[in-house]
Amino acid sequence: MEPVTIALALAKAAGVDDWLKEKISGTVTGKVASKVIDLAKSVTRKDTPEEALQTVSTNIVYANELKKQMLQNEHELKMAAYEDRKDARQTYRIHPQQADKIAERVMRYNLPFIVGLVIINCVVLHFFRDDAALLAAVSNVLGMAIKSLFDERKEVTGFYFGGSMDASERER
Structure with missing residues (x-):
């Protein structure tokens, strides 16, 4: 293992x-x-x-x-x-290409996915308002997906703009 x-x-x-x-x-x-x-x-x-x-x-x-x-x-x-x-x-300082490609995709596609999931959540709220169990389950799953997408954006932003740097590197 x-x-x-x-x-x-x-x-x-x-x-x-x-x-x-x-x-x-x-x-x-x-x-x-x-x-x-x-x-x-x-x-x-x-x-x-x-x-x-x-x-x-x-x-x-x-x-x-x-x-x-x-x-x-x-x-x-x-x-x-x-x-x-x-x-x-x-490692990023030596081989930034792959990380940059991933970060670019996260920043480009996550926000439209988030908007799409919010719209889907609104549609689900409208059509399944009488089925509380299904509504709760779907809303929870969509909420977790939205949070994960926002977290990815936060991590990318933090990496590129100093959130993951130690203090000595930020002062340069």
């Missing part, structure tokens, strides 16, 4: 997968996964990530201890996520 997959499974077994994603602002990456796996191996005293995952998944005491350790090491997990983003900025 890949480290990121194991780290997510460990966080889920400990009941902190959503917390972890929130604290690191998104996707679990290599350095964050390594920190989570190291904590799990330390807690379970197992040599491999797979053994640690098996132990945490089957033993609530170890799951709770891993949760406690992850909460106590929140700062280290955030720093690992920052280090991964820092590496992304370094």
